[in-house]
Amino acid sequence: MAINALPVIALLLRHGWEIRRRSRHGLVLTRQFPGEQRPRRIVVPDKNKILGQKTLGNILGPKQTNIGSSGLQSMLDGNPGELR
Numbered sequence: 001m002a003i004n005a006l007p008v009i010a011l012l013l014r015h016g017w018e019i020r021r022r023s024r025h026g027l028v029l030t031r032q033f034p035g036e037q038r039p040r041r042i043v044v045p046d047k048n049k050i051l052g053q054k055t056l057g058n059i060l061g062p063k064q065t066n067i068g069s070s071g072l073q074s075m076l077d078g079n080p081g082e083l084r
Contacts, residue, residue: 002050008059009044015067022046031065040064 009027013019017029026045033040042064045051051059060067 003056004048004050005045006048008051008056009046011067011071012042012044012065015065015071017042017065 005026009019009029012029015031017031020028020030020041022028023043026043026047028041028043030039030041042059044059045055056072059065060069060072062068065071
């Protein structure tokens with residue numbers, strides 16, 4: 001499946017992530033999770049090109065955002081999904 005970064009950024013914003021700044025590689029988003037001392041930071045490419053399957057998997061995976069394939073499916077279905 002081919003998906004670019006803009007819908008992924010919109011999904012992350014709906015899940016409570018905040019855009020912190022721009023970097024050379026993309027947007028830096030942060031979110032403070034309960035029970036963690038420091039907020040998590042991720043970088044999402046903001047170019048208008050297709051994300052690689054591994055890149056998308058890493059962004060949605062448990063070490064970064066923990067949204068998973070269910071969050072991606074809700075994004076594709078147009079449902080806002082539940083916050084984690």
